[in-house]
Amino acid sequence: MDSSVAAAEIVRTLIAADVFQLALIVIGTWLLIILSSRSLAWLAKRLAGRFRFYTLSAIPILRLLIILAGLILFITSVIEPTVENLTVLLGLLGFGLGFAFKDYVSSMLAGIVTLYEAPYRPGDxxxxxxxxxxxxxxxxxxxxxxxxxxxxxxxxxxxxxxxxxxxANDGSQDLQCAADFYLHPNHDAAQVKQVLHDVALTSSFVQIEKPINVIVQEKPWGTHYRLKAYPVEPLQQFDFITDLTIRGKAALRNRGVEFTTAVSLAQRDS
The missing domain is CATH 2.30.30 (SH3 type barrels.)
Known part of the structure; x- marks a missing residue:
């Protein structure tokens, strides 16, 4: 059969198709997507750690499977699923989508790649x-x-x-946070390093089993301390950094350590 004749036959079949049945397929697919997404999102909020990330990651995969199932059911309800009919239909769809929605289709293909390679997942x-x-x-x-x-x-x-x-966390609950301290170079570096380590160790947000690191770098204007540690949950990262900063500054001031400020930098440059 000539491809143009086959295409015309498919169009006539689409027009003569049961509109009510096709509408039910579309609406049913849409409702299934909403129901599954909301159910898994509701469940994820009540889970912790890796189980939460696994549940959230299942949402886009399940959505894609429902869409594919709905699309197959839609096509088989409209035309006889022969190789010839499907080839012509896919050719028409490919030409139309490629011409009118090049960037949109490219983003959809990238979305499929995203589900496979998982450079990011819900919860990341x-x-x-x-x-x-x-x-x-x-x-x-x-x-x-x-x-x-x-x-x-x-x-x-x-x-x-x-x-x-x-x-930052790549599908896990381990997200490293860093609090920065800028100090005048005239101080006991070993003592400051230990003080900051103890500040992180005694935080109510810290994940004890993960390492705590204090990175020290000497700069022309003073000494830069970077306190790195992991909160229990990634959602706590900003509360954790705030806690480290406030308690770290208080602990250093109690030991008479002087901080470097923008005013002291300006005085040094003048």
Missing amino acids: WIEINGAYGEVRTINMRNAEIVTPDDTVVFIPHLKIWDQLIFN
């Missing part, structure tokens, strides 16, 4: 193109992240082709 804290936040949802075309300022950012999956992706 990522930074892409200057936007940092927790991945809330992975859709077919984009990922939704929530920033620390409670702003939702929509990032097309197309970005994975040409952008660096920084993943």
